[in-house]
Amino acid sequence: MTSTERIGGDVVVETLQALGADTVFGLPGQHALGLFEALRRTDDLRVISSRVENNLAFAADGHARARLAADPEGPVPVTPMIVSTGPGALLTLASLQESRAASVPVLGISSQIPVAGLGGGRHGYLHELPDQQASFRDVVKSVHVVRTVGQIPTALREAWESAATAPYGPVWVEIPQDILLAQTDLPRITSVTARPAPLAPLPELVTEAANLLGAAKNPVILAGGGALRSGAQAELKALAEALRAPVLSTFGGKGVFGWDHELSGQSWLEDWHSTEFLSAADVLLVLGSGLGELSSNYREFAPRGRMIQIEADLGKLESNYPALGIHADVRLALQGLLEQVPFRQSDGAAEKAVSELLGKVRERLDGQPLETERKLIDDIRAAVPEGTQTFWDMTIAAYWAWSAWNPERAPIHTAQGAGGLGYGLPGALGGAAATGGPVLAVSGDGGAMYGIAELATAVQHGLDVTWLVVDDGGYGILREYLTGAFGQSTATELARPDFAALAGAFGVSATMSSLDTVGKDLADALGTPGPSVVVLPALLKMFEPTHLEKK
Known part of the structure; x- marks a missing residue:
């Protein structure tokens, strides 16, 4: 085979470009050589690598979230990710969860063993699984299988549309x-277009909802991640102001409504006062939330x-x-409601109700010895330049940020969807690839030890x-x-490295910080x-559980 002969991998790359991709996250493997040879041949797709496949998938996730946050009303930013068969593919599962x-609209593309080994055919291929699709079927939205070169453009278009259709x-x-x-004699693919329905x-149903809201004496809105993903910020603000309805957001919905708006009850959903505030509404409008464990x-x-x-x-x-129940994209549903609700x-x-609610939250926190934790969140927030996107792992600081972080100047992305460890650094690497940092x-x-190898990725790609x-x-x-x-x-007690020294071994500048200096150290970095890297030795606490206060 010569370097000028077009192959199936070229058809994949051409289709991704036609669909609008400009960045691909990829980690090579034996069965995926055709894909990476095709990526080498193009100058129109940026390839971001990683050291471990689960981190690669987290990075693709962070890239898509960053672009959604930067342009919530724009085209859905589906982010492609390429891995190899078997072990490489399986390592992405927790991240895809x-x-x-x-x-989050991520397009995972995996190689497979040769066609002869599929469907009960020949056995003994490296990385072979009896049914690789089955491992992904209950994790992702949809699985698409290619068996000929000619099927590639359609399969990728259908997958892209699935990822970009609400819910993403x-x-x-x-x-x-x-x-x-x-080898293929297919013409160059340039016209594939995804049109999510x-x-x-x-x-x-919209009319019935408008009637209920119009007759409500105490309407309240709970905005979830689905409202944020749909880009419904303008419509939500207009509806809340028309109804004079307070708005609280779930942890996943942070940023969909103005934090300091006079109707904003913010997102203290693990506070009993907020729970009671929502429960007391005569009509509660829930937007893009399944009211799962955290949101309830x-x-x-x-x-x-x-x-x-x-x-x-x-x-x-x-x-x-x-x-x-109204099965719909939140933004479209709000547009319909705005045409019918009274002003x-x-x-x-x-x-006044919102002000009293936030006062009760502050009073509750003031009654606990939490000055260190509250100041840390304030210091981090003050250090972050306007427009900086932030990515938080499952750590006590992030649990605080779920409730306390003001996302107005600095969007927040956390791993509280599935709750797995290791999201922070790789997610941020994807975000930096999207925004430039x-x-x-x-x-x-x-959680840092899950992704420490990705410091090499940050250096290799110059990610800020x-x-x-x-x-x-x-x-x-x-x-x-x-303990509780x-x-x-x-x-729970861990041996760990000297993080600052280890960062230095990767060629990354590092600072040993303290609770007194962390704000300045972060701002400088x-x-x-x-x-x-900024390392902060600190033992943080969570606020007391809600159920103790109810008693």
Whole structure:
């Protein structure tokens, strides 16, 4: 085979470019050689590598989230990711679970063993699985299988449309090794276009919802991740102001409504006062949330009025609470509601209720010895330049940020969708690839070890990421959970490296910080181009559980 002969891998690359991709996250493998040879031949796709496939998938997720945050009303930024068969593919599963839970449009492309080994054919191929598709079928939105070169453009278009259709999510495409390497006389692919079908609401349901909201004396809105993903910021603001309805957001919905808006109850969803505020609404409008464990304050939420739930994921609609369920993209549904709801003059009641709610939250926090934790979040927030995107691992600092982070100047992306460790650094690397940086990553010392190898990726690709590692000597939140439940913890204390010295070994500048200096240290690092690490030895605490306060 000569370097000028077009192969199946070229058809993949051409199709991705036609669909609008400009960046691909990829990690080579034996069965995927045809894909990477095709990527070498093009100057129109940037290839970002990684050291481990799960981190590669997290990076693709971070790239898509960053672009969604930067242009919420633009085309859905599906991000392609390429891995090899078997072990490489399987390592992406936990990361794809996060993308699925958080509705992030990632297009996973995997090679496969040759066609002869599929469907009960020949056995004994390297990396062979009896049924690789089956491993992904219940994790991603859809699985697409290619068996000839001619099927590649259609399979990729269908997968792209699936990823970009509300609810967004990851999809999976498998292409056998011999198909990727096969010579082809197909003409160059330039005209493939994805057209995701809009998920519009049934008009009679919108009318019923508008009637309920129009008659409500105490309407409240809970905005979830689906509202954020749909780019419904303008419509939500208009509806809240028309109804004079307070708006609280879930952790995944942070940023969809102005944090300091006079109707914003912010996102203290693990606070009993917020839970009661939502429960007391005579009509509660839930936008893009399935009201799962975190959003319902661990099932403590108990609505006493009518509930309207607008949700793009049909399986989540009315799955936890009875409601007037409207299966639709949130933005389209809000556009319909705005045409029918009445406009109310403000009498100050809603604004007063919101102010009282936030006052109760502050009073609750003031009654606990949490000055260190609250100041840390404030210091981090002050250090981050306007427009900087932030990516948080599952660590106590992130648990605080879920509730306390003001996302107005600095969007927040967290791994609370599926709750797996290791998201912070690789997610931020994807975000930096999307925005050019600077980008902030926040991890604990436990989660940091999942992605420490990706410091090499940051250096190799010149990605402008500052990584804050909060070192408390172990799995801090699990230490709290175990100690709270049993009086002691097991397997939470960790041996760990000198993170600053290790960063230096990668050629990354590092600073040993303190609670007194972390704000300045972060500001300096974020203001210096290129990757950097700030290590903060600190033992943080969570605020007290809500159920204790109810008693």
